[in-house]
Amino acid sequence: MLSTKQRNGVQQNLLAWYEKEGRDHLPWRQTDNIYHVYLSEIMLQQTQVSRVMDEYYPRFLKRFPDLKALSEATLEEVFSCWSGLGYYRRAKNLHATSQLTTPTLPDTMKELLELPGIGKYTASAICSFGYNQSVSVVDTNIARVLGRLYAKETPKDKELWEIADSFLNHVEARSHNLALMDLGSMICTPKNPTCKSCPFEEECLGKNEPELYSQKKKTLYIDKTLYYGIFQRDDKVAMYRSESGMYKDMLELKELDAKAEGELLGTFKHAYTKYRLEVYVYKIDMEGDKAVWIDKEKFAEAPISSLTTKALGLLNG
Numbered sequence: 001m002l003s004t005k006q007r008n009g010v011q012q013n014l015l016a017w018y019e020k021e022g023r024d025h026l027p028w029r030q031t032d033n034i035y036h037v038y039l040s041e042i043m044l045q046q047t048q049v050s051r052v053m054d055e056y057y058p059r060f061l062k063r064f065p066d067l068k069a070l071s072e073a074t075l076e077e078v079f080s081c082w083s084g085l086g087y088y089r090r091a092k093n094l095h096a097t098s099q100l101t102t103p104t105l106p107d108t109m110k111e112l113l114e115l116p117g118i119g120k121y122t123a124s125a126i127c128s129f130g131y132n133q134s135v136s137v138v139d140t141n142i143a144r145v146l147g148r149l150y151a152k153e154t155p156k157d158k159e160l161w162e163i164a165d166s167f168l169n170h171v172e173a174r175s176h177n178l179a180l181m182d183l184g185s186m187i188c189t190p191k192n193p194t195c196k197s198c199p200f201e202e203e204c205l206g207k208n209e210p211e212l213y214s215q216k217k218k219t220l221y222i223d224k225t226l227y228y229g230i231f232q233r234d235d236k237v238a239m240y241r242s243e244s245g246m247y248k249d250m251l252e253l254k255e256l257d258a259k260a261e262g263e264l265l266g267t268f269k270h271a272y273t274k275y276r277l278e279v280y281v282y283k284i285d286m287e288g289d290k291a292v293w294i295d296k297e298k299f300a301e302a303p304i305s306s307l308t309t310k311a312l313g314l315l316n317g
């Protein structure tokens with residue numbers, strides 16, 4: 001454990017490092033607009049910073065500049081604007097949250113946690129980065145930094161949040177949290193951390209064996225094989241609205257029970273959450289019930305998953 005004096009010193013070093021090296025230029029750090037902060041946090045959950053900053057964040061804000069505009073849109077419109085980002089459940093949760101919280105999001109952890117798709121990390125990020133409250137934040141980057149700083153081998157989430165609470169700089173909590181996040185992303189990386197450039201170098205208890213203190217929980221994957229059929233008429237493809245599961249309300253190709261007799265267009269591998277999929281795509285000659293015909297030119301705007309996009313890509317050879 002660090003003494004109070006050591007902890008205060010480390011906190012100051014961290015802030016000095018952040019002032020020089022931190023990513024303060026990111027647009028969602030330059031605003032106190034809660035909707036902007038919230039949107040960035042949801043987008044960043046599964047997508048790289050550069051893609052969010054350059055493409056999706058400005059595009060989404062242009063189309064839905066505030067919670068009210070988002071709440072008044074149809075889910076289809078939101079999916080269309082989300083197209084290419086994947087994990088469409090995020091878009092659905094954003095839309096549902098906007099309808100519950102217009103004109104603005106609540107400012108307590110308790111209320112935020114009751115909203116769709118907002119877990120402890122996102123709630124704390126909104127409170128810290130958006131409302132400038134003195135609360136700790138733990139994401140995977142911060143967890144790794146704190147785990148190494150305090151030499152905790154595979155700590156449980158509860159322990160990491162307790163460490164983050166005790167390590168929090170209450171005077172400058174927002175900058176402290178952002179600095180820890182950047183430190184984990186830029187210096188204290190999963191492999192080969194550059195300890196020589198780290199503001200914690202002197203006090204870090206795990207610096208001699210950093211790999212030991214950043215072990216990730218092993219993901220147990222489930223292997224599955226899926227078969228899809230593409231039924232085409234002129235320049236249109238038959239798609240079907242999913243009524244349940246991960247892709248509920250989105251458009252999918254016809255799922256087949258087994259390999260089809262028709263022409264095999266191709267196969268590919270795809271992974272999402274805990275599933276590792278092997279996908280076979282066939283050209284078929286049957287139209288199922290309730291087909292929605294989508295023009296090939298409009299695939300990019302349709303609410304379709306990245307899996308379906310890959311399958312449709314086989315149409316072009």
Ligand code: SF4
Pocket residue numbers: 145148149187188189193194195196198199200201204205206207210
């Ligand atoms: S000294 Fe090295 S291991 Fe420790 S927090 Fe800094 S970068 Fe990570």
